[in-house]
Amino acid sequence: MKLRLSLSLLAFLVAAGASASNDRRDCKEELRKLSEALSTHYTSQNHHGYREAKASRDNLEYKKCASQARKARERVEREGNL
Numbered sequence: 352m353k354l355r356l357s358l359s360l361l362a363f364l365v366a367a368g369a370s371a372s373n374d375r376r377d378c379k380e381e382l383r384k385l386s387e388a389l390s391t392h393y394t395s396q397n398h399h400g401y402r403e404a405k406a407s408r409d410n411l412e413y414k415k416c417a418s419q420a421r422k423a424r425e426r427v428e429r430e431g432n433l
Contacts, residue, residue: 374413381420388427400426
């Protein structure tokens with residue numbers, strides 16, 4: 352019984368670690384894309400979105416970072432097409 356519980360806990364920890372790694376990777380990728388978009392369509396509002404996403408990354412909130420960066424990048428791209 353203890354062995355089964357230990358193995359279940361270990362499997363959960365490994366899965367959580369893999370998920371966190373993916374979240375970090377997504378955050379990094381979205382920040383890179385946002386930075387590229389900002390290089391062509393810079394405004395103070397867009398820069399604010401970048402700083403918010405970066406602050407989330409610094410606070411180890413990787414899912415939030417990726418979401419904020421994605422939304423900010425989409426906003427930059429919409430404004431660039433107007």
